[in-house]
Amino acid sequence: MNAKKIFVINGPNLDMLGVREPQIYGAATLADANKIAEQAAGECGYAVECMQFNGEGEIVDALHTAYRQAAAVVLNAGAYTHYSYAIADAVKMLSCPVIELHISNVFAREEFRSRSVLSPYVSAVICGAGVFGYRLAVLAAAEKLSHA
Numbered sequence: 166m167n168a169k170k171i172f173v174i175n176g177p178n179l180d181m182l183g184v185r186e187p188q189i190y191g192a193a194t195l196a197d198a199n200k201i202a203e204q205a206a207g208e209c210g211y212a213v214e215c216m217q218f219n220g221e222g223e224i225v226d227a228l229h230t231a232y233r234q235a236a237a238v239v240l241n242a243g244a245y246t247h248y249s250y251a252i253a254d255a256v257k258m259l260s261c262p263v264i265e266l267h268i269s270n271v272f273a274r275e276e277f278r279s280r281s282v283l284s285p286y287v288s289a290v291i292c293g294a295g296v297f298g299y300r301l302a303v304l305a306a307a308e309k310l311s312h313a
């Protein structure tokens with residue numbers, strides 16, 4: 166475990182931020198979101214490792230790596246949030262703080278987005294703050310770690 170590293174794991178379609186439904190997700194790109202996370206982590210004395218995967222299994226693999234290497238995880242699992250029991254099981258396995266993140270307000274959108282199969286196993290959920298949520302999520306992770 167790396168006591169000073171926060172994994173920021175992004176799921177499917179988040180590589181298309183800036184292009185994808187900008188009226189919902191905004192104009193910022195994933196590179197912008199990564200920079201926001203990095204800046205917030207630096208302020209708290211942490212490094213970030215930012216990654217993005219379109220595949221469910223790749224996210225599960227990243228969570229396994231987090232088990233060995235990360236002090237905390239920020240996870241925007243995209244649409245997998247709503248139905249992936251495989252990712253939920255991997256999150257459940259982690260003992261470090263996991264912050265579930267959504268750029269959009271998932272409760273103000275289609276009905277299926279209101280349900281997260283991950284939320285029961287995470288330390289906090291942040292949604293609806295746009296890419297600023299990456300900052301909030303990293304700060305929340307650092308705050309949880311300060312009490313760990």
Ligand code: DQA
Nearest residue numbers: 178241243244267268269278
């Ligand atoms: C999302 C919300 C999900 O419902 C959606 O499938 C995404 C992005 C968000 O960041 O708002 O891909 O997680």
